[in-house]
Amino acid sequence: MTAEKIEHNKKNKLINYKNAWLKLYDMPILYFPKFFHPDPTVKRQSGFLIPSISESSTTGSSISIPYFKVISKSKDFTFKPRIFTDKIIFQNEYRQVRKNSYTEFDFSYFIENENNTGNSKNKNHFFVKSTIDIVDRFFDNSKLEINLQKLSNDTYLKAYNISSNLINSVSTLTSYIDFEGTDEKNSLNASFKIYEDLSKKHSDRFEFIYPYIQYTRLLNGNNNNMNISYDVSTYQKKYDTDVYEGSLINNLNFNSNPLISLKGLKNIFNFQLKNVNKDSKNNTAIKRTSAIYSKLMYESSLPLIKYGDKGNSTLTPKFSLMYSPNKSKNIYNLDRNINFNNVFGFNRLGTNDSVEGGTSLTYGIEYNKLNENKQNIFSLGLANVQREKRDPDLPLRSTLGNQTSDIFGTLKYNASEWLELEYNFAIDNNIDKSNFDEIKSTFSINNFVTSFSFLDDAHSENNQSYLSNTTKYKFDENKSITFAGRRNRELDMTEFYNLIYEYKNDCLTAGIEYKKDFYSDSDVKPNESLFFTLTIVPFGKANSPSIGK
Numbered sequence: 436m437t438a439e440k441i442e443h444n445k446k447n448k449l450i451n452y453k454n455a456w457l458k459l460y461d462m463p464i465l466y467f468p469k470f471f472h473p474d475p476t477v478k479r480q481s482g483f484l485i486p487s488i489s490e491s492s493t494t495g496s497s498i499s500i501p502y503f504k505v506i507s508k509s510k511d512f513t514f515k516p517r518i519f520t521d522k523i524i525f526q527n528e529y530r531q532v533r534k535n536s537y538t539e540f541d542f543s544y545f546i547e548n549e550n551n552t553g554n555s556k557n558k559n560h561f562f563v564k565s566t567i568d569i570v571d572r573f574f575d576n577s578k579l580e581i582n583l584q585k586l587s588n589d590t591y592l593k594a595y596n597i598s599s600n601l602i603n604s605v606s607t608l609t610s611y612i613d614f615e616g617t618d619e620k621n622s623l624n625a626s627f628k629i630y631e632d633l634s635k636k637h638s639d640r641f642e643f644i645y646p647y648i649q650y651t652r653l654l655n656g657n658n659n660n661m662n663i664s665y666d667v668s669t670y671q672k673k674y675d676t677d678v679y680e681g682s683l684i685n686n687l688n689f690n691s692n693p694l695i696s697l698k699g700l701k702n703i704f705n706f707q708l709k710n711v712n713k714d715s716k717n718n719t720a721i722k723r724t725s726a727i728y729s730k731l732m733y734e735s736s737l738p739l740i741k742y743g744d745k746g747n748s749t750l751t752p753k754f755s756l757m758y759s760p761n762k763s764k765n766i767y768n769l770d771r772n773i774n775f776n777n778v779f780g781f782n783r784l785g786t787n788d789s790v791e792g793g794t795s796l797t798y799g800i801e802y803n804k805l806n807e808n809k810q811n812i813f814s815l816g817l818a819n820v821q822r823e824k825r826d827p828d829l830p831l832r833s834t835l836g837n838q839t840s841d842i843f844g845t846l847k848y849n850a851s852e853w854l855e856l857e858y859n860f861a862i863d864n865n866i867d868k869s870n871f872d873e874i875k876s877t878f879s880i881n882n883f884v885t886s887f888s889f890l891d892d893a894h895s896e897n898n899q900s901y902l903s904n905t906t907k908y909k910f911d912e913n914k915s916i917t918f919a920g921r922r923n924r925e926l927d928m929t930e931f932y933n934l935i936y937e938y939k940n941d942c943l944t945a946g947i948e949y950k951k952d953f954y955s956d957s958d959v960k961p962n963e964s965l966f967f968t969l970t971i972v973p974f975g976k977a978n979s980p981s982i983g984k
Contacts, residue, residue, distance in 0.1 A: 438470075448474045481505045484513070490966065494595055495519055509533060517595075522547035524595060538565040541599045545591065558588040562601040574616035574623070584608040589633040606633050620653040642674035662690045668787065679716040684709065684787055703734040705781045711788050730759040730790040732781050746806040754798040755779050757791065762828070764789035769830040770896060772871070774859055775799070775816045775845040784830065791835070794823040799843075812850040818843045819864075832894040839864040841871070853880045861894075870894050882909035891924070900924035914938050944970040 439454035452470040456463045473480045484501040491497075501515040513528040526543035545558040562584050569577040584602060586592065592605040602608075611628040630642040651666040665687055672680040689706040696702065709728040715721035736753035766786065777783050779799070784791055799818030806812050820840035829836030841861040848856040854876070861871035874889040885906040892899045903921035910916075920932030930952075937946035951963040 443474060448477050448480075450474050479505050479511065490964075491596070495521075524597070526597065535568040535570070536566060539563070539601060541601050543597060545595070558591045560587070560591060560597065560599075561585045562599055564601050569616075571616075574621065575618040577616040578614070580611075580613045580615075582613075583610045584631075585610075586633070607631065608633065622649075622651040624649045639675045642672065644670055644672050646670065660692060660694075662688075662692070664688045664690075677716070678718050679714075680718060680721060681714040682788065683712040686710075699737055701736045701738065705732045705734075706730070707781075707790070709790060713788060724788075728759065728761045728790045730757065730761075730781075732757045734779065744807075746804065746809075746812070748805070749801075749803045751801045752799075753779065753801065754796065756794075756796055757781075758794045759790045759792050761790055761792045763792035763826050763836075765828045766830055767828055767836075769832075771830045771833050772892075772894075773833040773835060773840075773843060774861070774871075775818050775843045778818045778820065778843050784833065784835070791829065793826055795835070796821045810849075811847070814845070814847045816845045834861070834864075834870070834894070837864065842866070854878055882911075883907075898925050901930075913940055944968070 436452070437456050437458060438452040440452070442451045442453075443449075444451060449471050450473075452467065455467040455470045457465040457467075473482070481504045482502070484503050486498065486500040488498050489496070497517050497519045499515060499517040501513060504512045504514070506512060509532045511530050515526040515528070517524040517526065522545065524543055524545050527541070529540040531538045541560075541562040543560050547557070563582070565581045567579045567581075569579055571577050582601075586608060591597065592602075608631040609628065610631075611626050613626040613628075614624070616623045625646055625648045626644070627646050628644040630644075632640045632642070634640075647668075647670040649666065649668040651664060654663045654665055655661070665685070667683070667685050669683045670681070687708040689704070691702075691704040694702045707730050709730070711724055711726050711728065713721060713724040715723070732755055734753070734755040736751050739750045739752075741748045741750075764786075766784070766789065769784070769786075771784055773783060779797055797818060797820045799816065801816040802814065803811055804813040819842050820835055822835070822838050822840075825838050826836040834840040841863060844860050844862070846856075846858040846860075848854070857873075857875045859871070859873040860869060862869050869891075870893045872889065872891045874887065877884070877886045879885075883906075885904065888901075888903045890899060890901055901921060901923050903919075905917070905919040907915055907917040915937050917935045917937070918933070921930045922928070923930055932951055934949040935946055936948075937944060939945075946968045947965070948968060949965045
């Protein structure tokens, strides 16, 4: 940037330019008779934000020129119009901070020229989230959170690539009122929630939870040997128009602190007494239930350490014995993945309305190698579950119902700056095949970085299997090329791939991008495009018209 005159207004904290030129490689590109921007000390100031020009094979070309307005020290507003050739989207964001609360609104209105039938295609969205810290005499810390999400058209967000900080999904809307309160001995969470699945027909898309309540209380004080707690959870749920579920579950929990024997054994005892009450209407999968369950688990491990000049090594044999006099609930089809990280857990199946029945023994070993800085450079863990007799009601995918489960393992290697590797696996108990393989690796050397992710899950419902890769090579400090892709091995189909060549320095980024996405959903179609991008700091980003299908 060059100018005939540059002046710093310290009072208004502005830098003013007169007869300014933006040059690329000493070639004049843009001329500004007058130009200004805030100086580096300014954190918030009203003005235009970085504009952008984009093009899509689905929605066409558009230009966006957002404007940021500081209303006060605690309020601001962002106006983000996006203009197409025959339509316009007005998206707006409003934020307000008070002493004990934060509120954010995000809303838009879409206007399109009248179609052949004479009807205008107007669409909109409205999102709001408010968090309020409450001062009361019941809890040391209390918080109320209100969230509302409303959409006029099911594919509006996906079709026009509308993003918002207030949503986690463009296919499911969530509205709720949530209260949390905690103190030294008590914890309470209460909420009312509405889920809207935009992929379903209107009559069956809503799920209502009214209310959900979870309360926990520590019953004993500072006890060096045993922690005793009580928790209760309850909910009422209605979905698929006329399906009802109700649940009330009480748990009494006894959890010992680690007890170390004279020989170095680390022992832990866990016991739970559970009361389950459930009811339903128009749901044959859930029967009216009122039952009492109990479960006991004893864990023991023997940590061993070997000291060395270049780092220490630890070897830890461990086992846990779990027993329940109750019969397992029929959860044969539950999608629950068991691995080395959760196989020793007290509630490894992740269920709250039942227990894992019968007797089982889990045993394994864990090895860790540390360097002189006490960083873990290599670890290996193996575990297996033996059951007194086969339990056909436990989840098929977990293999915990077999007399001998899969052999669950994990391996991590991070011994150098150029290679990181993580491998999680489950080998069939006959040791003749693998039922689960997940590999994540990053290889980096000089200017070359490539990351692989591989998954092959034979126990998953659709035998999920994919391979993805991201590779980047930097020719020098400014130029690089990046490739990213993912292939679905089960369907033998490439899901997407992107190829990007990029030039970047302190004030601009220029690139050529080729993208291909395999997707089809109403207004959103598969897309293949080739385009040029240019970002000039602080002026904005522009995309050339796409050469695509």
